[in-house]
Amino acid sequence: MEKIRVGLIGCGGRQRVNINALLQMEDVEIAALAEPIEERRISAADATGAKRIYKNHTELLDKESKDSLDALFISVEPTAHDDMELRAIEMGIPFMVEKPMTLDLDLADKIAAGIRKKNLITAVGFQDRYLDLIQMMKEEIPRHKAGGIIRGSWIGGIPGVWWWQKKSTCGGQLVEQNIHLLDGLRYLFGEPLSVYAVNATGIVEPGVDASPEYDTDDYSICLFRFKNNFTASLASGCYCKGIQPHNGLLVILNDIILDYRLRNNLIIKTKNKTVDIMRGNDQTFDLDRAFIDAVKTGDRSLVRSPYEDALKSLKVGFAANRSMETGEVIYFEEEE
Numbered sequence: 001m002e003k004i005r006v007g008l009i010g011c012g013g014r015q016r017v018n019i020n021a022l023l024q025m026e027d028v029e030i031a032a033l034a035e036p037i038e039e040r041r042i043s044a045a046d047a048t049g050a051k052r053i054y055k056n057h058t059e060l061l062d063k064e065s066k067d068s069l070d071a072l073f074i075s076v077e078p079t080a081h082d083d084m085e086l087r088a089i090e091m092g093i094p095f096m097v098e099k100p101m102t103l104d105l106d107l108a109d110k111i112a113a114g115i116r117k118k119n120l121i122t123a124v125g126f127q128d129r130y131l132d133l134i135q136m137m138k139e140e141i142p143r144h145k146a147g148g149i150i151r152g153s154w155i156g157g158i159p160g161v162w163w164w165q166k167k168s169t170c171g172g173q174l175v176e177q178n179i180h181l182l183d184g185l186r187y188l189f190g191e192p193l194s195v196y197a198v199n200a201t202g203i204v205e206p207g208v209d210a211s212p213e214y215d216t217d218d219y220s221i222c223l224f225r226f227k228n229n230f231t232a233s234l235a236s237g238c239y240c241k242g243i244q245p246h247n248g249l250l251v252i253l254n255d256i257i258l259d260y261r262l263r264n265n266l267i268i269k270t271k272n273k274t275v276d277i278m279r280g281n282d283q284t285f286d287l288d289r290a291f292i293d294a295v296k297t298g299d300r301s302l303v304r305s306p307y308e309d310a311l312k313s314l315k316v317g318f319a320a321n322r323s324m325e326t327g328e329v330i331y332f333e334e335e336e
């Protein structure tokens, strides 16, 4: 069997999840990896059996080529993207990149233009698009009268990675983490018409509850208007200590309620019936598999979140951040 030869850029927490998925695939070989932190580099080399090991993406991309690698998995801090995607495009190597793909929207536009020009296969790590529960919602919603309220939330504590503590290095919780639910809203309800957002700080004390550099939002709440009389609120919060509410999306239509509990279960309520469905698949495995299959077969329709589409979610996240700063409603241009 011809194996798809994968190169890894970054071997941090999230890439380990991709590695676990890739190691389960008999038709994939992790051939090369790049990681500046020695301990992570060695441990990823041990786990994957990769033969060609580099200290960073520049070394890897200098030494490798389209003849030695069929695909790249890029998983670095949001501010570390540098020229890795542009070089991959230049070399013609398809890539899967984690969200948020960068915090530099000009760079993201350049990357999207390069991908378009080369017609390159890409995927972004919006794992929830591959979740069976989200697919059930996507099929169920159009069967009912359009219009209603959606309440979304991702409220909890502060993730451990250093770069999460500063808004300038993570983009804020909405852009870094709750972008999953933001993207879910776009996936289920189409492009938003407008967003208004507020944020708050002062609950989390830097140096006490978080690192001394902590300056990101303790919480934010966005209000999105969509076509067809759908309106969604989306709350992000990282000020809770050891507790969290039910997070996810609550979709309230006139004859059905879809209560999606973040990556866990979906409670569907109608007048006479309530069903509770547990998550039945490993969505990161399915995302990575879809990307590998797209590379193998050339069938890009398998990828549910190519770079260009994911960039729309990123831009909506940044628009919400702008609304938090200015207090203004941001209106989006309607697509033809």
Ligand SMILES: NC(=O)c1ccc[n+]([C@@H]2O[C@H](COP(=O)([O-])OP(=O)(O)OC[C@H]3O[C@@H](n4cnc5c(N)ncnc54)[C@H](O)[C@@H]3O)[C@@H](O)[C@H]2O)c1
Pocket: 009, 010, 011, 012, 013, 014, 015, 034, 035, 036, 037, 040, 055, 056, 057, 058, 075, 076, 077, 078, 080, 098, 099, 100, 125, 126, 127, 161, 176
């Ligand atoms: N899809 C998801 O559900 C999901 C979940 C968690 C994190 N993420 C995203 O994945 C990305 C990585 O997050 P993480 O939690 O693994 O962070 P992390 O800090 O644990 O890992 C990032 C790694 O990238 C390495 N790196 C930095 N610059 C590099 C370079 N030039 N070449 C090679 N490696 C380099 C770092 O040394 C680090 O080990 C972030 O964008 C994050 O938002 C996605």
